[in-house]
Amino acid sequence: MERAERHEPEDAGFVELGFATVDTDRARRTGAGEVVFGAGKTASEIAEICRTLLESGQPRVLVTRLDPEKAEAASALLEDGAGGAPMPFAYHERAGLAIVGEPPAEPNGNGVVCVVSAGTSDEGVAEEAALTAEFLGNEVARLYDVGVAGIHRLLAHEDRLASCQVAIVVAGMEGALASVVAGLIGAPVIAVPTSVGYGSAFEGITALLAMMSSCASGVSVVGIDNGFGAGYQASAINHLPGKARH
Amino acid sequence: MERAERHEPEDAGFVELGFATVDTDRARRTGAGEVVFGAGKTASEIAEICRTLLESGQPRVLVTRLDPEKAEAASALLEDGAGGAPMPFAYHERAGLAIVGEPPAEPNGNGVVCVVSAGTSDEGVAEEAALTAEFLGNEVARLYDVGVAGIHRLLAHEDRLASCQVAIVVAGMEGALASVVAGLIGAPVIAVPTSVGYGSAFEGITALLAMMSSCASGVSVVGIDNGFGAGYQASAINHLPGKARH
Amino acid sequence: MERAERHEPEDAGFVELGFATVDTDRARRTGAGEVVFGAGKTASEIAEICRTLLESGQPRVLVTRLDPEKAEAASALLEDGAGGAPMPFAYHERAGLAIVGEPPAEPNGNGVVCVVSAGTSDEGVAEEAALTAEFLGNEVARLYDVGVAGIHRLLAHEDRLASCQVAIVVAGMEGALASVVAGLIGAPVIAVPTSVGYGSAFEGITALLAMMSSCASGVSVVGIDNGFGAGYQASAINHLPGKARH
Amino acid sequence: MERAERHEPEDAGFVELGFATVDTDRARRTGAGEVVFGAGKTASEIAEICRTLLESGQPRVLVTRLDPEKAEAASALLEDGAGGAPMPFAYHERAGLAIVGEPPAEPNGNGVVCVVSAGTSDEGVAEEAALTAEFLGNEVARLYDVGVAGIHRLLAHEDRLASCQVAIVVAGMEGALASVVAGLIGAPVIAVPTSVGYGSAFEGITALLAMMSSCASGVSVVGIDNGFGAGYQASAINHLPGKARH
Amino acid sequence: MERAERHEPEDAGFVELGFATVDTDRARRTGAGEVVFGAGKTASEIAEICRTLLESGQPRVLVTRLDPEKAEAASALLEDGAGGAPMPFAYHERAGLAIVGEPPAEPNGNGVVCVVSAGTSDEGVAEEAALTAEFLGNEVARLYDVGVAGIHRLLAHEDRLASCQVAIVVAGMEGALASVVAGLIGAPVIAVPTSVGYGSAFEGITALLAMMSSCASGVSVVGIDNGFGAGYQASAINHLPGKARH
Amino acid sequence: MERAERHEPEDAGFVELGFATVDTDRARRTGAGEVVFGAGKTASEIAEICRTLLESGQPRVLVTRLDPEKAEAASALLEDGAGGAPMPFAYHERAGLAIVGEPPAEPNGNGVVCVVSAGTSDEGVAEEAALTAEFLGNEVARLYDVGVAGIHRLLAHEDRLASCQVAIVVAGMEGALASVVAGLIGAPVIAVPTSVGYGSAFEGITALLAMMSSCASGVSVVGIDNGFGAGYQASAINHLPGKARH
């Protein structure tokens, strides 16, 4: 079994950096490499973890929740070579994430991941989802600003929606878009509540609860503003082996 | 002072029954007679308040939140004449309300009140709204069980919706129907969250918040399961004088 | 199909700007043009959307939730002509909104919309409601700072209140003003909870719940601080056809 | 000092009954005897605690939150003498409380405690407050069912209100009555939120928050449905010594 | 286009029963037939909707949230033929659901759906998920009562888990099992919070929030106790076409 | 009618300033002049309202929730005479309030108001209460930093506590001090929850709920951080007429 061959005694599956215990075994276990959650870490901690992961054989690392200042500092340490050998570093400001190492692989999923968003203010989270999915080897179709207040905008894209493998629906306020999309298609829908809105939108709680209580079957939900989680889950679904190969 | 002229000593605008201070002046002030909230009152208290209001000149009384047992007891005291002169008493079990006195008047509103509901479980609340509106002199169109999980059911009725004077949208779970309806029509939409659903629907809180945060303009909301409040508000809107009289 | 006949290929009812899908069909569908929610959009996005809407034939555009800095930048792009042909741009700081294009139309509603506010701190939201209603062609009467702690201030205006077509009540803290106003008049009352107050006012939640649970009939509620929503709903009510045309 | 004389070593200020540690020192410390919270205690526990208190010299005991079944059983043990020497036992079903021992004393407070309630459904809690105050030696004026939806009912009693020493305002739903009363009078107002209402009244939370956030000064609040607490506090206020200057 | 051929004018895609608007078009649109939510419907309404769906060509109908009494009555109307031609009716008490019509089809999904539950009290919800998945044509592996308080019970099944196509994790209390399972496997994990637990488990809210906030990637969540939703979503994932067809 | 006699046309009981409707009748009605809530008002609005009130005959005005910057600006307009005739202006930074006009009157209450606080961080709110009470003519005793974690600090002051007319207890975190004080004395206790604490203190909600649920009788509660409200209520209690019997 392949597993045993890679898991020698001298490979405990993690590396202790003092401030972090990096899980270098994750790709083997789950099929996707470790991802770095940037919030609450310093730029140099981020850089060191990225180096450790790239050197342990992971071809690229995704860093999420990264603000522009930290991105610049981390870039100096990684891409510019101030912290060692230069490593590619691509920052996407709207989505607040960076890809360190080789650019995303060629799409190798079963089909297309469709990212649907309700309003222009949801776009940051939608892009986090879309870029995560691309990072993990998926072809992504974007369908933005098609909220239910003007439902003809969504219905005009019904065919495109119907042909996707999995849909990610990103919406704040009352989050109704998830229910409407799930009522239209048979593919699984992953809903992402966003903190967009004000007053009774309660920083995304309203959308979260609404998506959780959807009258349409086939909706599951990730945390508020968790575009990464949705992209990750969509990729897992889109890379399932399928029946044909058996 | 004008107020003094209207409020002769012999007409204080209320009658004290000991256990209640009945507002007999309400019809003059707001155009609609006093309504009796049945919960938390005994059948004989309800009967006595109804008598007082009918005898003070109000042609009919609406009793809401009335369960079948209390309805039967109140009927015995009012309609069957066990408690005095017989008075008409019509009970509607699904809506949990009764109309005491003359049947509802001929519709005299400006147009049609459309009551739209998402699922069959919302029907009790929808009927409370519809019957309240009829009680107050409105023509009512019912459009039930057209939730967004099968949006073609709603779109098939788009014309009927578009021609109403005011729409009441009754929905539980995630309450998305209110946003979709408000995106389709220009008439005011009154949304009624219901406690239908389970788990994360949280007894209607989810629908309430969602309706409050609707991405579509033109939605206002009444309390959870408050079909009466929606019917009342719709009637007020449907009886506005209009421009003609100027 | 009937829908296709109304939506010729050359008029999909929306324009895709890349970052936004602008609903140019909204005025036909709901009687009021698209409104731009300024929060979360850049000044140039706002300007581009306004241009698209004005060029699609909408005579004026309302931009809400617009802070002074963004207003200045958008003004430079629209009114000052830095971004194309000059377009009128009027900013109202207290209400945080701008009107782009022709000034508001002559009032053409059925009657007067009365905006009642509880305290001086509620005035920003009250003005958002009032200016929205004026933008949409309504005559507005303002009745500010008449909260229930000194109820004679409100009662002194009872006649003015009683003659309005629809009342908007704006209040924070415990929101009691909505119940008192609704007990005094027969016209529909739209309540706007504000985030005014501190401690147990919980950023408007207390007022929202209180207004939702009003003991007075005839109150419906919009989201916290949603002056725009109330003005929009009031306008819809005030422009209903009335009975005459039958 | 009087205190030392009553507090002999052989009087620890409490009696251990095994299942309860009865505070026989409370009257000395706070001026009011121990009160028994009936919920969660068996009828025989209640009876035994009452006996202990009466035998320790307290002239009468108030038992709150007592349902009819337990009241009957406790009555059998106390009044009917089944459990020892007969002791007077008066049960008030609406308020759910009993007075064991001598009937309430002659009023000896400084003035009148006014109990104001919003609706008929609030009456049980209002009576708990009123009877508690009477038990503790206060003259009580009852002003029931005068909620703000028909504010003339309250204004008609303005003089009576203005002359009281302390007002207890009992209201559910949105609890607006407390603010209105406190705006009218200078005496302290103790507000009691009740669990009356449904849907968004949230079992009294809405009224509690609203009363807490009252825009009128001079309101303090006790727990939901805590008529006893309000009556107790009102009595403490009404029995204050007055200006020591005399 | 295939769609137009099946959607003749004489097929509106729904049937109006008066009390319900049955969506007979759902199977075509989403690949799965309409499901009946039993709560809040009478036995005869349930029976009539089932008949309508079976007669419209759907081979079997799933009825969820069905208590034993209603199941018996519905069985009398459907299986026993009291309400028309006899139709097979299989009730599963623990899961609270019934299958009307032909028994579930042969599994035709891509792989195995694994249902993992934390404790014996979660079994009802777990069975709702498992039976729903089987109803929709999936092979299901059950792994029950393997909560994290004795993590060796779960680790003993690591291989079985690793080979599934999609995992459903059902847990109440603190819901930690979802994070642990998602850390072990690469397949998508659908988490179902249950209302199992007491006190601070808050009827499933704690588990819901915990699952939403999972530190492990690859978890999406459905509503509290919504075993049906999880089974449905899992089936959609397990029936995706896979890459082969390209 | 008596009211009409007191409200001559030239004295409507309020003055309209455009941005505010100042209640100049409040002192007559409630015995205490209007208080200005500084938050959400500009310095010049505050100054204008103060002038109006002082000129209407109120000897001094209390301005609460006033930050140092606004205080300085208002002082320039009032005390320094930049906005008209100079008026005394005393600012208390810790309590965030100012007294405009004559200094507080000689104490003329019945006894002493005791302000008890749990920790040093509660002192701002405690001072707001104490200065408010002094403003309104009360003698105040301060007992600060005597929380229950070292209960001997409180017990050492038992006599001082026992002799007060009314106690204000200011505490954050778990707010236990209110229950302990109310268990020790018979005078009414007004509890003020503060937003002091972190994490599960939830900005004062925990203390609010705890004080509301006090196991000790004789506690009523004002809003979070509402030192003003407590001082006001305490003053009302301390100025009650005493036994009318005289």
Next chain:
Amino acid sequence: MERAERHEPEDAGFVELGFATVDTDRARRTGAGEVVFGAGKTASEIAEICRTLLESGQPRVLVTRLDPEKAEAASALLEDGAGGAPMPFAYHERAGLAIVGEPPAEPNGNGVVCVVSAGTSDEGVAEEAALTAEFLGNEVARLYDVGVAGIHRLLAHEDRLASCQVAIVVAGMEGALASVVAGLIGAPVIAVPTSVGYGSAFEGITALLAMMSSCASGVSVVGIDNGFGAGYQASAINHLPGKARH
């Protein structure tokens, strides 16, 4: 692999019963045998799990959350021998728990566990804690009904408290007792919030939050009404090896 050496094939550390996976390895791992949570299990499931555990060598089993009816049925299956060999079965109704097998062992802890409760209504939970501790081999001192409303009752027992090894404080309502006890002693305090109280006690949430926010150091908290959890934790603390063995 080391793990395999400890877990021989014939001892997987658990037994699969179909409806449950019984953790027979728990005593080895944690020092305390598996405990059965009775709620949500049938009497026969409980009996079968108890048998499995006793037969696997655990000398006695604790069953918590067991109501009297289920206890009687389980007793019939275990003690009365209806379900196999008779096994001792002792039910404690107030605490809602049963001990199956040998009676609790001789106390072998380091010192005394003191269980302190605030009111008589907290006694059920207090007994659950006390009996759990005794079941696990601890000497228990009970100090009941000593809430802070009469703090002398607690102070009278200060020495007894000061000498215990660990204190469990059980309180509902505002839960202040935990802070006061922790301020008096140096031993660790485990606080158990109970659902005792009504209205704003919110089924124990208030006490939970208050205990969590205690101003006194040395308090940790278990879930609402979780007497078992507190007794278990106290036992773990009381059986720690102490320094001696070094």
Next chain:
Amino acid sequence: MERAERHEPEDAGFVELGFATVDTDRARRTGAGEVVFGAGKTASEIAEICRTLLESGQPRVLVTRLDPEKAEAASALLEDGAGGAPMPFAYHERAGLAIVGEPPAEPNGNGVVCVVSAGTSDEGVAEEAALTAEFLGNEVARLYDVGVAGIHRLLAHEDRLASCQVAIVVAGMEGALASVVAGLIGAPVIAVPTSVGYGSAFEGITALLAMMSSCASGVSVVGIDNGFGAGYQASAINHLPGKARH
């Protein structure tokens, strides 16, 4: 009375500083000296309290919740001697705490306190716990960044965990680590929820509730981010006398 003998007039057990009542008796009472909560106090207040405590004989003082600016100012007043005799001052920025006076004592506890944290972002709170425990005389083992998403990292340290006297588990997000650790060991587990995470982690509420509802026995919980409280409680446990059997 015994108490009076221990508290001579010259030793009241506290020192009044005007702004604070310092509890100098705490070490005698609870075995640990007074700790200063830095938030909400000025640097000079902190310095003065530290001096008072050190001069009253406490060898060292812990100051928590101290930000770098205040630390520098307090250091100037204490260590640098600007405020009197120089006193050692050691600041730990990550943990936000300072130790004033002699460095922590030699460990004198019974065993090792193990501090386990889930992610790198939890490290500040974990260090607050670890340094507090060291301050109080405990040997501490740190096991950081071993969250359940890669459970092999934790299992690799199973032996180290199993040998500790008490474990502190620090985790944000869903807090699952506490349940897993408690399932592995028999020593008491003190869980610290952190505010790490975003969206549905709700600033630590999710972790708090999850830890409270742990399916594993032997977990008690302190407030959100309350590393100090956990370290304090762990120290109390680790310093218990051990078997009196000696």
